[in-house]
Amino acid sequence: MTLTSNRMTRRGALALMTAGLAAPLVAGCQSDPAPTAPATWAGSVTDDADFPVTIEHALGSTTIRTRPKRVVTVGYTDHEMFLALGVRPVGVRPWFGETIDHTWPWVKPAWDGMTPSYIGADLNYEKIASLRPDVIVGLYAEITKQEYAKLSAIAPTVAQDADSAPYTTDRAVMFRTAGRIVGATPAADRMLTDLDSRFSKIRTEHPEFAGKTAAVIDPSERAFYAFAANDPRGRFLTDLGFAVPEQVNKIIGDKFGAEISPERADVLDLDRLLLLADADSRRWLAGNKIYQQLAVVRGRRSLEIPYYERPFAGAAMAYNTVLSVPYAVQDLVPRLAAITD
Known part of the structure; x- marks a missing residue:
């Protein structure tokens, strides 16, 4: 594949x-x-x-x-x-x-x-x-x-x-x-x-990230595509101190990601949910009852992150290189830190 x-x-x-x-x-x-x-x-x-x-x-x-x-x-x-x-x-x-x-x-x-x-x-x-x-x-x-x-x-x-x-x-x-x-x-x-030192500093400054369950999702009208802990997007989360939960990794298996059907959307009810969503996807999410009923969404603990719109944090996280990661960090860490349980 x-x-x-x-x-x-x-x-x-x-x-x-x-x-x-x-x-x-x-x-x-x-x-x-x-x-x-x-x-x-x-x-x-x-x-x-x-x-x-x-x-x-x-x-x-x-x-x-x-x-x-x-x-x-x-x-x-x-x-x-x-x-x-x-x-x-x-x-x-x-x-x-x-x-x-x-x-x-x-x-x-x-x-x-x-x-x-x-x-x-x-x-x-x-x-x-x-x-x-x-x-x-x-x-x-x-x-x-x-x-x-x-x-x-x-x-x-x-x-x-x-x-x-x-x-x-x-x-x-x-x-x-x-x-x-x-x-x-x-x-x-x-x-x-x-x-590594930069990530270590972030984890020290934000102990509230430690162990919180989180996942990165690419939404579409058919399903939610979830990325595994060993995918670059999942690794970005774990570098910050979050944990991609077993319930998500189990569905994905040994691949980097997999579709999660609307019927299984409950597995995405985590402490934090990051959605790679530009304007079209955000409009779809706004009208999606299953997504809107998730506790993580109702509790305002989800982030909608653009690929093609400034600040391009979704793309920076997807590349996950020594050049792109600091760019993703400067946008996403303050936004994640602003979320309260």
Whole structure:
């Protein structure tokens, strides 16, 4: 199962189908305050002393003999990892859309006015080859054996982690792998330590978050799509001190998320509920009796978080990179702290 065939791509597909949203997003980014994400994209990469390096992954192992200068990312969030490490990928796989992915406020400074070359959601192999990559990377991805064979014929290719289900690999694992690929392990470790310290400070300042049950939901007219504790959105909650309850994880199983039917909506009656909802979804939620009858909603303990509307906190949480997480934190932590039981 790939992103193009499951619920997770809903937001990316919406971006491509509703081009009218793209222009407001780009314009909105112009006036947004400077993000607090770590501006470390200059000088993070070391020399060639760390090479050759061999990376183990779900489809085997890949040896990178010299430091790559031309990186193509086929994972949906991988480009942000390399940007944070000082490497601008020459090719990027779109997620939310080709007019959007490089304009988010937390990532725009790293591109420094550049528009990346997009390689297509379904992987345009001719385009990838034309970019003459030194390495191809798919960490936040579900690269198939067939795709891997085609990509490896173009350049050394690193696929998703072998020890976790696709799209559930821990942020630190992926970022350290990205660091090894470009010889920037010390920089990756430093940024992860800084981010861990930030989360630790938040948990200390907000002990009321500790152990409270919470979940992130993507609502639609058919069902509520819930994200597991090991999905980036779920990990964001647990990093803050919240707990994604077993009743939600049990329904999801070993995947990153699953639909919860209206008949099972009671499992979402938690201490906190975060809904990824732009204007259309908010209108639907306002008229949905099942949602409105949940105690978490009646008690004003739910948050409706936009993807495409400022401050774009839903998208920042979904990317869950060292660049996007601080941007999500600065919006969501005060809003969560303002909720009382």
